[in-house]
Amino acid sequence: MPGLGLIILAALLLGLGGLAAFIWALKSGQYDDLEGASWRILIDEDPPVDTQRHRRE
Amino acid sequence: MVALTFSPSAADRPAHAVRIELLVRGARCANCLTKIESGLRAVRGVTDARLNLTTGKLVVDAEAPADPQTMIGRLAELGYEAWLFDPAKAISGREQEGRALLVCLAVSGFGVAFVVGLTDALWYGARDMGPATRLMISWLAALVASPTALYAGSPFFASAIRSIRAGRANMDVPISLAILFSLGLSYYETFRGGRHTYFDAAVMLPFLLLIGRYLDFLVRRKASSAAADIVAMQAVQVRRLREDGTLETVWARDVRPGDRILFSAGERVPVDGDVVEGETSLDVSLLTGETAAHLARAGERIEAGAIVLDRPIMIRAGKPLEDSLVARIGRLIEAGQQARNRYVRLADRAAAIYVPLVHGLALAVFLVWFIVLHAGLAVALRNGISLLIVTCPCALGLAVPAVQVVATGLLFRRGVLVKSGDGLERLAEADVAVFDKTGTLTEGRPRLLDAAAIADVTLQRAARLARVSHHPLAVALAEAAGAGPVSLGAREIPGSGIEAVEPNGTRCLLGHATFVGAESPPFETGSEIWYREGDCPPARFAFADQLRPDAAETMQALKRLGLKVEIVSGDRRETVARAANATAIEDWTAAVNPVEKTEHLKRLRAAGRKVLMVGDGLNDAAALALAHVSMSPGTALDATQANADFVFQGASLLPVAQAVAASRTARRRMLENFGFAAAYNAVAIPLAALGLVTPLIASIAMASSSLIVTLNALRQHLQDRI
Numbered sequence: 001m002p003g004l005g006l007i008i009l010a011a012l013l014l015g016l017g018g019l020a021a022f023i024w025a026l027k028s029g030q031y032d033d034l035e036g037a038s039w040r041i042l043i044d045e046d047p048p049v050d051t052q053r054h055r056r057e
Numbered sequence: 058m059v060a061l062t063f064s065p066s067a068a069d070r071p072a073h074a075v076r077i078e079l080l081v082r083g084a085r086c087a088n089c090l091t092k093i094e095s096g097l098r099a100v101r102g103v104t105d106a107r108l109n110l111t112t113g114k115l116v117v118d119a120e121a122p123a124d125p126q127t128m129i130g131r132l133a134e135l136g137y138e139a140w141l142f143d144p145a146k147a148i149s150g151r152e153q154e155g156r157a158l159l160v161c162l163a164v165s166g167f168g169v170a171f172v173v174g175l176t177d178a179l180w181y182g183a184r185d186m187g188p189a190t191r192l193m194i195s196w197l198a199a200l201v202a203s204p205t206a207l208y209a210g211s212p213f214f215a216s217a218i219r220s221i222r223a224g225r226a227n228m229d230v231p232i233s234l235a236i237l238f239s240l241g242l243s244y245y246e247t248f249r250g251g252r253h254t255y256f257d258a259a260v261m262l263p264f265l266l267l268i269g270r271y272l273d274f275l276v277r278r279k280a281s282s283a284a285a286d287i288v289a290m291q292a293v294q295v296r297r298l299r300e301d302g303t304l305e306t307v308w309a310r311d312v313r314p315g316d317r318i319l320f321s322a323g324e325r326v327p328v329d330g331d332v333v334e335g336e337t338s339l340d341v342s343l344l345t346g347e348t349a350a351h352l353a354r355a356g357e358r359i360e361a362g363a364i365v366l367d368r369p370i371m372i373r374a375g376k377p378l379e380d381s382l383v384a385r386i387g388r389l390i391e392a393g394q395q396a397r398n399r400y401v402r403l404a405d406r407a408a409a410i411y412v413p414l415v416h417g418l419a420l421a422v423f424l425v426w427f428i429v430l431h432a433g434l435a436v437a438l439r440n441g442i443s444l445l446i447v448t449c450p451c452a453l454g455l456a457v458p459a460v461q462v463v464a465t466g467l468l469f470r471r472g473v474l475v476k477s478g479d480g481l482e483r484l485a486e487a488d489v490a491v492f493d494k495t496g497t498l499t500e501g502r503p504r505l506l507d508a509a510a511i512a513d514v515t516l517q518r519a520a521r522l523a524r525v526s527h528h529p530l531a532v533a534l535a536e537a538a539g540a541g542p543v544s545l546g547a548r549e550i551p552g553s554g555i556e557a558v559e560p561n562g563t564r565c566l567l568g569h570a571t572f573v574g575a576e577s578p579p580f581e582t583g584s585e586i587w588y589r590e591g592d593c594p595p596a597r598f599a600f601a602d603q604l605r606p607d608a609a610e611t612m613q614a615l616k617r618l619g620l621k622v623e624i625v626s627g628d629r630r631e632t633v634a635r636a637a638n639a640t641a642i643e644d645w646t647a648a649v650n651p652v653e654k655t656e657h658l659k660r661l662r663a664a665g666r667k668v669l670m671v672g673d674g675l676n677d678a679a680a681l682a683l684a685h686v687s688m689s690p691g692t693a694l695d696a697t698q699a700n701a702d703f704v705f706q707g708a709s710l711l712p713v714a715q716a717v718a719a720s721r722t723a724r725r726r727m728l729e730n731f732g733f734a735a736a737y738n739a740v741a742i743p744l745a746a747l748g749l750v751t752p753l754i755a756s757i758a759m760a761s762s763s764l765i766v767t768l769n770a771l772r773q774h775l776q777d778r779i
Contacts, residue, residue: 004190005193008175008197011171011174012171012201015167015170015171016167018167019163019164019167022163023160023163026156026159026160026163027156031156031159032109032111033109033110033111034111035110035111036090036108036109036110036111039086039087039090039110040087040090042087043087043090043091
């Protein structure tokens with residue numbers, strides 16, 4: 001019986017944790033621009049690497 | 058109107074920083090994203106720029122003396138139209154609504170996963186459980202279900218209370234009652250130690266319904282994200298001549314009658330006025346639908362919305378902005394929109410039947426069990442409430458949004474943007490299609506005629522000069538010639554043409570007949586240009602606005618779909634007649650002004666017809682707002698697009714017919730879904746009335762009916778072909 005209570009408690013906490021994580025992500029604006037986010041992964045943020053200089057060093 | 062939002066500097070930004078919010082049109086992919094963001098970051102004083110692709114909102118952080126106009130100018134250089142974001146228009150309000158719905162959905166999703174696990178254990182494992190364990194699990198379910206159901210149900214409660222206050226019951230009233238009663242009944246059963254707890258139903262109801270609500274929100278958000286407005290047209294700056302002869306830049310809305318304003322090539326005239334000085338070609342196609350450039354001389358009256366093509370002119374403002382043609386059209390649009398708001402959606406019509414029926418039946422079941430059968434208050438209540446729960450409109454709540462999301466996605470991939478939530482329902486009812494000519498049936502820009510008859514060498518040599526200019530005919534010529542070299546020494550003489558001198562001293566001229574020294578009877582004003590090299594005989598290039606490649610095919614498709622097709626255009630009779638002939642349209646009206654267009658639509662409506670209006674010009678905006686349903690091409694003015702229910706992209710006109718076909722399929726699916734929901738209720742109601750419904754049956758029925766409705770909505774993919 002104490003095992004059952006423990007398992008239910010653990011499930012409840014895990015569920016609440018997931019819910020809290022989702023709400024945090026939502027509040028911090030991660031779901032505001034799904035369309036833009038899907039394109040942003042294709043954009044290189046860093047300037048192109050200067051291979052010439054790398055070789056010299 | 059359009060205002061600037063300066064938010065005070067936040068903690069993480071340097072002092073004196075300002076935040077400028079702009080609305081950008083036309084950004085669609087990663088390319089635009091990089092171009093705009095890196096382009097603006099390169100502007101002096103800008104610390105950061107971030108574009109939201111979904112809403113088109115660009116947030117620019119800059120040092121204090123930043124001028125929004127320079128950023129708008131920079132964006133124009135990059136090829137994007139932008140204006141200051143108007144906080145009153147509140148796109149952010151919609152975002153808040155979406156977030157709130159998602160939070161409710163997440164909470165109820167958590168509730169469903171947890172509570173269904175517990176109640177299933179209670180239902181199946183009851184015999185192996187001691188009464189203490191059973192009680193503990195019941196109370197655990199109650200502990201989780203009560204707050205989640207109440208929180209996730211809050212959008213429904215709020216809407217139900219609003220509708221009751223307004224004196225009529227909408228679909229949210231039975232939904233709210235079902236959620237509250239299923240919680241109440243379950244508490245009663247738990248206290249009594251019974252097994253008929255509906256905690257799972259209490260969380261599943263808002264969960265399934267919120268999915269429908271969120272899908273509906275997505276469709277509506279797409280509609281409003283193009284938050285363009287006719288006001289945007291008036292939010293431009295003009296150069297006003299001061300008493301002392303110097304120029305000052307002022308907002309167009311601050312222009313007073315009698316002010317003298319200077320316009321140069323490419324500018325749009327925002328007020329009505331008379332030409333005081335200068336002579337220029339004007340593009341009035343957006344106002345009247347007339348394609349040929351109009352030559353305006355001193356003393357002539359110009360209406361707001363015209364675009365100055367070549368030479369600068371000075372205008373004396375006639376009427377204040379509120380009286381300009383643009384503003385008058387704006388008022389016509391408002392009147393049209395009010396008429397359209399009276400449309401009653403399918404789901405609301407279903408609710409009007411559903412709500413009294415279900416409430417009446419639940420009450421009847423309770424009374425019969427309590428008074429006629431003497432079953433006792435508890436049993437009578439339980440049967441009445443279980444009827445309310447099993448008939449809860451989960452399937453009805455999903456029926457329309459699921460179909461709409463699939464249909465809008467389908468059309469989006471074909472380049473058609475569905476802008477209004479009930480547009481699909483209204484389009485399915487259309488029985489007359491009224492087309493504007495210029496820019497709708499036709500491409501709306503000049504194209505070189507008889508390209509095959511012109512020697513390729515001549516075309517290529519003329520194109521070297523044409524590539525220098527922004528004049529519409531020069532652009533058309535350059536387009537016909539394809540990519541190629543540019544004559545670097547060429548200079549443009551406004552109002553006449555382009556001149557270049559070859560290294561060997563030969564003079565090349567491209568422009569008006571008189572400019573190149575050619576003698577010819579005028580073809581059609583502004584529709585031809587001449588090219589001359591040295592003393593060689595001049596070559597003539599004629600242009601005309603041509604029909605979209607599949608215009609005739611589209612008209613056939615629309616007729617096959619049972620629509621009557623008409624043209625109503627502001628252009629001249631001969632041009633409209635030619636277009637009507639080429640597309641086999643019998644009914645056409647030419648040379649009508651915007652007011653006459655709306656009159657025409659009103660007549661059709663009075664005759665009981667449901668009109669689909671397709672148009673792109675400012676002269677169509679009022680007609681678009683008035684029509685039963687409306688479409689405009691992606692090249693249309695913002696003010697016009699804002700009033701269209703659908704916007705289609707690309708050179709093809711066929712999406713119009715495809716959208717009609719898709720909307721009819723969608724409507725069929727919606728009706729099927731309603732039919733299914735009704736059939737489901739026809740089985741569920743007698744079972745509940747007889748007291749045979751258990752919580753398990755209720756939750757299975759609820760989930761499976763929602764699933765079937767969703768699957769039916771997906772069937773559009775397979776069946777949608779023209």
